[in-house]
Amino acid sequence: AAGVIQSPRHLIKEKRETATLKCYPIPRHDTVYWYQQGPGQDPQFLISFYEKMQSDKGSIPDRFSAQQFSDYHSELNMSSLELGDSALYFCASRPRQGAQNEQFFGPGTRLTVL
Amino acid sequence: AQKVTQAQTEISVVEKEDVTLDCVYETRDTTYYLFWYKQPPSGELVFLIRRNSFDEQNEISGRYSWNFQKSTSSFNFTITASQVVDSAVYFCALSEATSGGSYIPTFGRGTSLIVHP
Numbered sequence: 084a085a086g087v088i089q090s091p092r093h094l095i096k097e098k099r100e101t102a103t104l105k106c107y108p109i110p111r112h113d114t115v116y117w118y119q120q121g122p123g124q125d126p127q128f129l130i131s132f133y134e135k136m137q138s139d140k141g142s143i144p145d146r147f148s149a150q151q152f153s154d155y156h157s158e159l160n161m162s163s164l165e166l167g168d169s170a171l172y173f174c175a176s177r178p179r180q181g182a183q184n185e186q187f188f189g190p191g192t193r194l195t196v197l
Numbered sequence: 198a199q200k201v202t203q204a205q206t207e208i209s210v211v212e213k214e215d216v217t218l219d220c221v222y223e224t225r226d227t228t229y230y231l232f233w234y235k236q237p238p239s240g241e242l243v244f245l246i247r248r249n250s251f252d253e254q255n256e257i258s259g260r261y262s263w264n265f266q267k268s269t270s271s272f273n274f275t276i277t278a279s280q281v282v283d284s285a286v287y288f289c290a291l292s293e294a295t296s297g298g299s300y301i302p303t304f305g306r307g308t309s310l311i312v313h314p
Contacts, residue, residue: 116301125288125304126242141297171240184230184249184292184300188242 085109087189089174095195097163104159104192109175115157118173169196201291201305209311210279218274218308220289230292231272237285279312
């Protein structure tokens with residue numbers, strides 16, 4: 084069965100650089116969620132999109148922005164990277180006809196900021 | 198205040214021992230969902246179970262079992278006859294409805310389970 088695809092899987096950046104993380108939801112999933120998990124921490128919700136519109140907003144820094152495109156893939160853009168942005172970034176998607184609580188997580192992108 | 202409390206930061210057991218991971222949650226909603234996820238060293242989040250607030254039936258899946266008790270706001274997870282492959286961080290999560298009507302999980306801090314051979 085198809086799963087959520089995240090790319091890249093690993094990314095190394097320098098401080099003050101920018102990074103773009105991509106998420107490709109499972110086919111026929113129209114909602115995408117982004118989470119950030121710092122080292123030794125629990126995943127924290129950043130932002131979500133439904134039908135290309137932002138639906139919920141969590142603890143996303145102002146330096147980050149995200150969008151969902153017409154093919155339902157989503158990108159998380161991170162600017163002026165800081166050491167504290169080093170984390171595992173998860174994307175999750177929800178089926179079009181699925182229950183509100185149902186999310187399928189991707190494998191994550193591990194971002195390291197040096 | 199933490200909505201999901203996993204008081205055990207780390208548990209160490211020897212293979213074949215039974216182990217219970219505790220989860221206590223806090224919510225004012227009558228409709229909510231509880232989850233357990235496993236995060237092995239490779240990092241991915243593996244979904245284990247979802248329970249809604251109206252279903253207090255305990256569940257067993259192989260060596261895994263879950264005990265949901267609304268009276269004590271707990272959703273504990275037991276692994277019977279633990280194996281080395283069970284070594285991972287286990288997260289309990291609570292989903293409540295947001296103002297937008299969706300359910301976003303709030304995770305506990307996780308319990309690191311180490312199973313020694």
